[in-house]
Amino acid sequence: MEFQYAAGATPLDPDEAAGLVPSHITTQADLNAWEQANILQAVRWVARQKKRDLLTEGFVRDLHRRMLDQTWKWAGTFRQSNKNIGVDWTQVAVKLRNLLDNTRFQIDHKVFEPDELVVRFHHQLVWVHAFPNGNGRHARLMADVLAQQLGRPSMTWGGADVELVSMGTVRDRYLKALREADQGQWSALIAFARS
Numbered sequence: 001m002e003f004q005y006a007a008g009a010t011p012l013d014p015d016e017a018a019g020l021v022p023s024h025i026t027t028q029a030d031l032n033a034w035e036q037a038n039i040l041q042a043v044r045w046v047a048r049q050k051k052r053d054l055l056t057e058g059f060v061r062d063l064h065r066r067m068l069d070q071t072w073k074w075a076g077t078f079r080q081s082n083k084n085i086g087v088d089w090t091q092v093a094v095k096l097r098n099l100l101d102n103t104r105f106q107i108d109h110k111v112f113e114p115d116e117l118v119v120r121f122h123h124q125l126v127w128v129h130a131f132p133n134g135n136g137r138h139a140r141l142m143a144d145v146l147a148q149q150l151g152r153p154s155m156t157w158g159g160a161d162v163e164l165v166s167m168g169t170v171r172d173r174y175l176k177a178l179r180e181a182d183q184g185q186w187s188a189l190i191a192f193a194r195s
Helices: 028-047 057-068 089-108 114-128 135-149 169-182 187-193
Strands: none
Touching: 028 057, 028 135, 057 089, 057 135, 089 114, 114 135, 114 169, 114 187, 169 187
């Protein structure tokens, strides 16, 4: 199968692409649908994780694994190559640990309002880009769980029925807001997360 990547998506290297679990997938649409079904199972699982500390490497990896374990053999394992986005692959574990520790500090000391804290966490998790693929979807779900733990509703990420893996104006707004956040401008990403 040849993968077609949406704008801003992380391309897989050949070894990663060879990790596709189901053999019946022949199109990008099939892959997207299969991944979405896998992710919905993870959403149900995470809803039952009321008391688990999500600001640990174990939870981050476990959630990614549960999101994509029926799709990719490498689900839940940190990437081992550099991508078009993200920290150097050798720094993933260190940068993730820093993010989790910093987020815990920000929560404990009420550094930001909850929505801004959640959006900043999401942005930084995307920036670390810990996994070969699925990082945006993983970061959004992690952010939603964090929002809930902070007593806020899940984010809407441009609309509850919008799938951000497909090309389109909503995805374009999301990527534009992420680029603005890269420059320290958070308002567009916060607005998008609650739109």
